[in-house]
Amino acid sequence: MAPRRVDRAARREEILAAAVRVFARRGFAASRIEDVAAEAGIGKGSVYLYFSDRDELLEAAFAALAARSAALIEEALAGTGDPAERLEHLVRSVVAVLLGERDLARVLLDVWSVGRGGRPPVDMAGFYREYRGAIAMLLADAADSGAGPTVEPVAHAAVLVGAIEGCVLQWLFDSSLDLAGLVDPLLQLLIPARAKGRNP
């Protein structure tokens, strides 16, 4: 039915993974298509059989990351349990993904740099807008559920998203920073409802 379809997709993934490793190492600006091909163990020209141009590699890397985040957000929004708990789970999951794939996380730096101006395939503004929207919704629900936040949900969401991204940023520059260990403080400070439960 789909004789070679899997192969093609798998090969594309292999190349993308190679690209991510190279970008993480040298940065996107200093990474040549040839470096990516070499890392993937294929010929330079073959990259073009799977990606239309150099930028598409970066876009695909971001898309992969964005897709994961979107899935986690989706899951958090679709959940039915305690909103604060779902929010906490979301934050932990997002950080866990980045911790688990440092190379991919590092590419974020390049994506941010290139994504300036919201050029279509890398619409950072939209991405963060949705991210904040989802979290604001969870925060609002959590507020309804009992805990009393004194901060307006949308602003609160921006701060929460910012804190996550900002902690990741610091960790990207300094791997000795214990990102995993920052999650609890972050949650404690920014999701008071949960914090209460954990710190009687």
Next chain:
Amino acid sequence: MAPRRVDRAARREEILAAAVRVFARRGFAASRIEDVAAEAGIGKGSVYLYFSDRDELLEAAFAALAARSAALIEEALAGTGDPAERLEHLVRSVVAVLLGERDLARVLLDVWSVGRGGRPPVDMAGFYREYRGAIAMLLADAADSGAGPTVEPVAHAAVLVGAIEGCVLQWLFDSSLDLAGLVDPLLQLLIPARAKGRNP
């Protein structure tokens, strides 16, 4: 016998300002030396009379920003009043600087991208380490001063610094985001001591 007189430092600043505008507009990677020269209203070759190469423009832009932050941090540490108050002032000042110079702030995205790996002139790891250290100190002092944070100061500082950078990040992608309006929520959430005073 009478060489043309030029204020080298002033001219250098002019060129740097032009570079910052260009980088903010197109991103560092897409900015040509010629664009910078045109923006500064001078010839391409003249840029090299003040900067040894293209990278130095980016480094100088970052240095300018880092110097301002360092000065604000210095001021906060050297202050004698209420630690929480000084911390709040620091946060407000840092954000105010970025709000006042959006172009310069935008260049941060490029600096982050290029600064990966901590190449000497753009030592992001060191920069954030000091930033966190100063804030941790203020947080610790604030804790002594009365208010009782339950979070370990260094982690708290990382979250606070992260929140600032992360909010700025979002604002850089989406100028419709009200960064100024995020400062109060941010302070309220992350400097409880102050928050208490303001939200009885």
Next chain:
Amino acid sequence: MAPRRVDRAARREEILAAAVRVFARRGFAASRIEDVAAEAGIGKGSVYLYFSDRDELLEAAFAALAARSAALIEEALAGTGDPAERLEHLVRSVVAVLLGERDLARVLLDVWSVGRGGRPPVDMAGFYREYRGAIAMLLADAADSGAGPTVEPVAHAAVLVGAIEGCVLQWLFDSSLDLAGLVDPLLQLLIPARAKGRNP
């Protein structure tokens, strides 16, 4: 699966030959990589697939000439016949090579100019030292073989080598000068042993 097949060494030689023609015409300093590429009938960038930079073209040209000289010297030293005869043959061969490849000979002028200071790949001092050494050896042998030279072999060798290079030099500036016709006078004056045989 079937990459284009190219004989790299052959292509390199083609480009080098083109470079030699161009250098001979305009001089190395005034020759652009693009001129060389055009002369070779290829694109500018292709030159860099075979030579790492412009200087390498000059070095390769000299290396080609030096290799020939070295082979001739080797041959003369390894020979077993009459030393004076072998020396005469060496001189005739060296001049014949230059006569046969005027363009290559002309590049010598650029090599001499650039080779000042003995930068590694163009070690003129070493080249001439060996050249003199070999000739001194042959001269010494010739002296033993009978004819009585009154001149110390090493100095004699320097004068002989100098005369060859100096005659070539004059011919390079003035192709109407009959270099081939200078070989006999040169030999007669500088290899007395042979001269005797020829001028009873």
Next chain:
Amino acid sequence: MAPRRVDRAARREEILAAAVRVFARRGFAASRIEDVAAEAGIGKGSVYLYFSDRDELLEAAFAALAARSAALIEEALAGTGDPAERLEHLVRSVVAVLLGERDLARVLLDVWSVGRGGRPPVDMAGFYREYRGAIAMLLADAADSGAGPTVEPVAHAAVLVGAIEGCVLQWLFDSSLDLAGLVDPLLQLLIPARAKGRNP
């Protein structure tokens, strides 16, 4: 009568001397006008008050050398004593000049390289033609005067001139070569008439 004339000429000489030192050090191709100005202790623009462009510096350097040679040749031709003796004196003087001004001699390498093609101000072909002509004349006179050279004067002259230039060439690459010590062997081999007198 000539109020500032001496100053102007003297200044020009100073700059030329500085240029010669710089060219000798780095080679003409790698020497910038600014290097010459710095060596002369003047401003870059001032060089242009005495030389119309960069090439003129090289031409002037060669002209200085050529003028000395011409004077020596003139003197030798105009002399009245023994032709062989005058020839020997000429050779000794020419070498002495170069030995005394190694920097100027080194510039010869650049002059040879640039002078290719006989561009007007640096007419190497003509220079060597006259040089050979004068020497051929002296050789012919010497032959008449008694000694019996078997070699045709013009070819003999080319070999003699070549030997001088070629010995200088080797010395330029290798200052450990004793150029002064080569003069006697050179004379002995190439001016037989004199040689006889000295080696009974």
Next chain:
DNA sequence: GATGAATGAGGGTTCATTCAT
């Protein structure tokens, strides 16, 4: 499909030369 030789637009950088002071 896969490859890598070939290409040439592009951009960083240098430096001879000019000219206002």
Next chain:
DNA sequence: CATGAATGAACCCTCATTCAT
């Protein structure tokens, strides 16, 4: 006269992209 800041033509070299095999 002297200067050195300014200029921009020139040129080296890189590398994304193409395409014949």
